[in-house]
Amino acid sequence: MIYPIFTYGENILREKAKDVDLHDEGLSSLIADMFETMDNARGAGLAAPQIGVSKRIFIVEEEIRPGELFKGVFINPKISFSSSHTNSLTEGCLSFPGISASVVRPYSIHLEWYDENKKFHSENFGDIEARIIQHEYDHLEGMFFIDRIDAIDRLKLFMSLENIRNKKVKPFYAIV
Ligand code: CO
Numbered sequence: 553m554i555y556p557i558f559t560y561g562e563n564i565l566r567e568k569a570k571d572v573d574l575h576d577e578g579l580s581s582l583i584a585d586m587f588e589t590m591d592n593a594r595g596a597g598l599a600a601p602q603i604g605v606s607k608r609i610f611i612v613e614e615e616i617r618p619g620e621l622f623k624g625v626f627i628n629p630k631i632s633f634s635s636s637h638t639n640s641l642t643e644g645c646l647s648f649p650g651i652s653a654s655v656v657r658p659y660s661i662h663l664e665w666y667d668e669n670k671k672f673h674s675e676n677f678g679d680i681e682a683r684i685i686q687h688e689y690d691h692l693e694g695m696f697f698i699d700r701i702d703a704i705d706r707l708k709l710f711m712s713l714e715n716i717r718n719k720k721v722k723p724f725y726a727i728v
Pocket residue numbers: 644645646647687688691
């Protein structure tokens with residue numbers, strides 16, 4: 553089932569999401585619906601709060617280098633290390649249609665999480681993988697990529713952000 557996507561201005565996006573119960577019966581259908589919704593909207597990542605579900609789960613599916621697919625389900629993720637070395641990359645977000653901005657973040661991270669089979673993982677990620685994970689992880693904390701850009705860049709986005717908040721922006725995918 554394709555869900556409409558909650559966009560900037562919707563309160564649920566600012567909430568800290570709750571831990572997922574790994575024995576939750578509805579978990580596999582939630583994951584399937586998230587992939588369907590993300591594919592439909594042509595996103596690289598999607599966090600549950602973006603479809604109105606305030607739970608700590610996000611998914612990723614993106615060809616990060618030619619022929620190299622980064623795909624995964626991240627349940628109850630924990631970033632246990634962030635490098636002091638940073639990089640700047642352009643980010644966009646399905647909850648911010650039409651907006652992109654350069655964001656500085658740690659270049660590499662260590663992440664612990666459960667996958668869709670309830671298997672525990674503990675791995676390092678760098679560069680684009682780390683970037684996508686950190687962006688999606690922020691959604692579970694009620695944070696946005698625009699919170700991490702400098703004040704002047706944010707000021708430049710002010711009208712675009714107001715237009716999203718006032719539902720004047722109509723992307724090709726369904727929004728709330
Ligand atoms: Co996002």
